[in-house]
Amino acid sequence: xxxxKIDINSILKEARxxxxxLASATASKYKDEATAAGxxxxxxxxxxxxxxxxxxxxxxxxxxxxxLLVRSYQTEFAxxxxxxxxxxxxxxxxxxxxxxxxxxxxxxxxxxxxxxSA
Amino acid sequence: xxxxxxxxxxxxxxxxxxLHYNEASQQRNYQVRDITITVIDKSRExxxxxxxxxxxxxxxxxxxxxxxxxxxxxxxxxxxxxxxVDAWVNGNxxxxxxxxxxxxxxxxxxxKKRAVRxxxxxINLENSKVK
Numbered sequence: 368x369x370x371x372k373i374d375i376n377s378i379l380k381e382a383r384x385x386x387x388x389l390a391s392a393t394a395s396k397y398k399d400e401a402t403a404a405g406x407x408x409x410x411x412x413x414x415x416x417x418x419x420x421x422x423x424x425x426x427x428x429x430x431x432x433x434x435l436l437v438r439s440y441q442t443e444f445a446x447x448x449x450x451x452x453x454x455x456x457x458x459x460x461x462x463x464x465x466x467x468x469x470x471x472x473x474x475x476x477x478x479x480x481x482x483x484s485a
Numbered sequence: 486x487x488x489x490x491x492x493x494x495x496x497x498x499x500x501x502x503x504l505h506y507n508e509a510s511q512q513r514n515y516q517v518r519d520i521t522i523t524v525i526d527k528s529r530e531x532x533x534x535x536x537x538x539x540x541x542x543x544x545x546x547x548x549x550x551x552x553x554x555x556x557x558x559x560x561x562x563x564x565x566x567x568x569x570v571d572a573w574v575n576g577n578x579x580x581x582x583x584x585x586x587x588x589x590x591x592x593x594x595x596x597k598k599r600a601v602r603x604x605x606x607x608i609n610l611e612n613s614k615v616k
Contacts, residue, residue, distance in 0.1 A: 415595070422591050431581045432592035439599040442573045446566050446606035453562030453610045457504050460615070 381477075385469045389462065397455060404447050412440050503560025506614040510553065510563075514611060517549055518604035521574055522597050528578075528588040539579045546571040566607045573603065 419436050422428045428436075524538050532539070550571065553564045578596065582588055588596075 428589050428592040435577050435581045436595055438577050442569050445569045449562045449566045450606050450610050454613055460504050
């Protein structure tokens with residue numbers, strides 16, 4: 368490959384465009400998923416609260432038991448947040464791998480084009 | 486631009502055990518979930534006759550959290566999930582059982598469902614990890 372000059376700036380410019388597209392698509396998906404997860408929990412919580420309120424009104428569960436059940440939703444919201452954080456960490460790693468692949472791919476294509484034109 | 490390129494390389498080259506699926510951890514997730522449900526079911530009976538189960542459950546959670554901790558900093562979401570469930574089970578649930586001595590059938594049925602739901606988060610996150 369003597370005499371072939373690799374244009375680093377072109378590689379970086381094209382890679383930057385592709386990486387920005389990749390990151391934007393990933394971030395948008397996170398936000399949608401988090402919103403959907405929150406809505407699912409709220410729907411479930413409403414159904415349970417209605418059921419538990421009825422049980423409490425009928426004297427079938429105590430105040431302490433009702434409070435314990437309601438607290439489980441406090442825990443669930445925390446877990447949902449942690450799930451998002453966990454998934455984000457996994458996807459950051461995947462995003463990192465995808466970014467590397469973009470860089471390698473762009474570099475190889477540009478080098479191939481340079482060799483072909485040499 | 487160099488920083489953008491260095492970050493993913495760094496993430497990949499450093500240890501990421503907590504991002505990788507672990508079969509032993511997942512088995513433990515299911516087992517502790519099932520043990521939790523069994524102990525919740527026990528709360529129909531007098532706490533005083535069953536406090537050994539509360540003690541065992543607490544130890545099981547402590548040990549599970551310790552093992553998850555060994556998977557490194559990338560496992561922090563899972564570790565914190567365990568700590569949250571531990572607070573509800575060994576903090577709230579056991580405290581209420583101890584105070585009331587016996588819990589009602591309807592509340593036990595609801596608590597078991599809630600426990601399964603909470604463990605779903607831990608199990609699903611583990612399933613989402615890189616295999």
